[in-house]
Amino acid sequence: MPMVLVVHGGAWAIPDELAPASVDGVKAAARHGSSVLKSEGSALDGVEAAVRALEDNTVFNAGHGATLNIDGEVELDAIIMDGRTLASGAVSCVKNIANPVSLARAVMEKTSHVMLAGNGANQFAESIGVNTVPTDKLVTEYEKKEWEKHNKYIAGVMEAFNTKWAHDTVGAVAVDSAGNVACATSTGGIRNKMVGRVGDSPCIGCGGYADNSSGAVSCTGHGESILKVTLARLILSHVEQGRSVADASQLSLQHMGERVQGAGGAIVVSPSGQWAATFTTERMAWAAAEDDVLWFGLNPKEKLKEKLSQ
């Protein structure tokens, strides 16, 4: 079976000064996730490793470098899902956790629940010995400045997104040598969000979905719009009805634009190794490791490649 791993670093109007670091970051994360797959890791191991790399990279809005909420605090959301069993774990509004994707995996593997929120998620983290980090360690100077700017000038979330001040979400999808698919998504949410705001990322079928019978998806973009159309599930519904992963993504993002005026992006992989990286925002940093090729892009219709093994 072909092994494929695709990552995204968020669909938004990525400014030129962040472009090179964003592209380098998704390429490095795809390489890392792909090396896990090639060392006999499962699709689940691959997407977790790739998303951890993105969470650890301060250029992306997840883990270190996440956006701040209206109170100037970091509240993180993440999901992971195993297409083999539909097992899933998610955390929302969790604080002081450097790698929420791994805490989401612990929810999946160590509890009988699917999602834990807020203090409860932090209590669980403590009970299983997950290290916490001081909030300051997750906050970058860049995000602190953006937070101050928002407080002065921007009235609402939709306005923030439409004025292209969003900073969005990371994710990964993979199919392993056994044909199992998995997805993972992680985010700090939208800048200056209300305390307790839960976006699409941790919501199953919205920020991500994985089912061996159709494929795996990770979404990014205006979270409230993605929620309203349950974007990940919508894309896979089209795949189930015979559409290619590229057509299914395009159709679903177009529907989201028409029905709720929202822009975003998605990465998809099918159990047979078909994949797509699609977006309706100005840019989305993405990279895909397939055979010995690393594909990547940032601007619409851009599809560059280089050798994976270097």
Add this chain to the structure above:
Amino acid sequence: MPMVLVVHGGAWAIPDELAPASVDGVKAAARHGSSVLKSEGSALDGVEAAVRALEDNTVFNAGHGATLNIDGEVELDAIIMDGRTLASGAVSCVKNIANPVSLARAVMEKTSHVMLAGNGANQFAESIGVNTVPTDKLVTEYEKKEWEKHNKYIAGVMEAFNTKWAHDTVGAVAVDSAGNVACATSTGGIRNKMVGRVGDSPCIGCGGYADNSSGAVSCTGHGESILKVTLARLILSHVEQGRSVADASQLSLQHMGERVQGAGGAIVVSPSGQWAATFTTERMAWAAAEDDVLWFGLNPKEKLKEKLSQ
């Protein structure tokens, strides 16, 4: 256009001693919601009114009379959704709120977000002047005893559900005279759940979904299973492909049983007024107001009726 309003009081092994009060409760809620529709209320007004009635009735696991989490506290989840615009509001893990469905509606109407969790949801409630109630006021003697019993005898949530100690979720769906559909779902979750556990109820596409192009659904049953198959969205996907609301519900619940070994129930209404109340648990209390008839049932294949106007 035909106006229809359907409610459920949860799909589970309702014990005989709770059966009459459960049936009376859903009938009263359906009458109440229906009267709102007939007084030119929207589908949204109708489902909110019906669910408030169920939340206020201590026989159901929502609002007053909700189940307790492992710490003996009440944490409530709710969602409401407008099929006209796909606008949606949800709260998860909220405390000291008597009518979470109305708080969910406020999230939809007064914020740019879709879901607020935990402390953030409570902060929002305070900011808009929603009255809080002391935890004790939401806790019934019945649930306090069940909590103690669980602490002694029951190891996990899945076991609780399989041993039929669950106590589940309320919901309503409606179509109004303009052909707009809406859904609402509200719950205390599963008995002795972990602190911060979010079930299917507040998750869009899982505990509920409403879209004028297909219909409105409210789900109940084993929350983690409903999440894994995004049950509400799955049912409406089948409707979109031409299935009747009854067949779509049956097929989706069957899929949930086969794929993730979960039981549950769903109520569905289409924009043209077709409706269904379907379950794979032992019982589900439901009632449907249609024209001048009140349909209701509790056991499989039971469909009783009486005059709506009395």
